[in-house]
Amino acid sequence: xxxxxxxxxxxxxxxxxxxxxxxxxxxxxxxxxxxxxxxxxxxxxxxxxxxxxxxxxxxxxxxxxxxxxxxxxxxxxxxxxx
Numbered sequence: 001x002x003x004x005x006x007x008x009x010x011x012x013x014x015x016x017x018x019x020x021x022x023x024x025x026x027x028x029x030x031x032x033x034x035x036x037x038x039x040x041x042x043x044x045x046x047x048x049x050x051x052x053x054x055x056x057x058x059x060x061x062x063x064x065x066x067x068x069x070x071x072x073x074x075x076x077x078x079x080x081x082x
Contacts, residue, residue: 025071032063 043050051059
């Protein structure tokens with residue numbers, strides 16, 4: 001988790017507070033895989049295809065591309081450099 005710190009000099013001499021930024025990569029990834037699991041579960045319980053395979057494959061590939069893009073764009077928020 002990346003952390004931003006406030007300046008070390010506080011007026012009363014106490015240590016600076018650490019502020020953590022929100023990283024959207026985890027929730028986006030989780031929502032994608034929960035949606036995908038729900039789709040497969042619904043299809044299995046229904047006994048018939050909800051989405052045809054020709055539509056499901058591109059949706060999965062586009063979703064994986066979106067998840068990967070969000071993770072790459074927010075990589076700096078997860079990195080702790082010392």
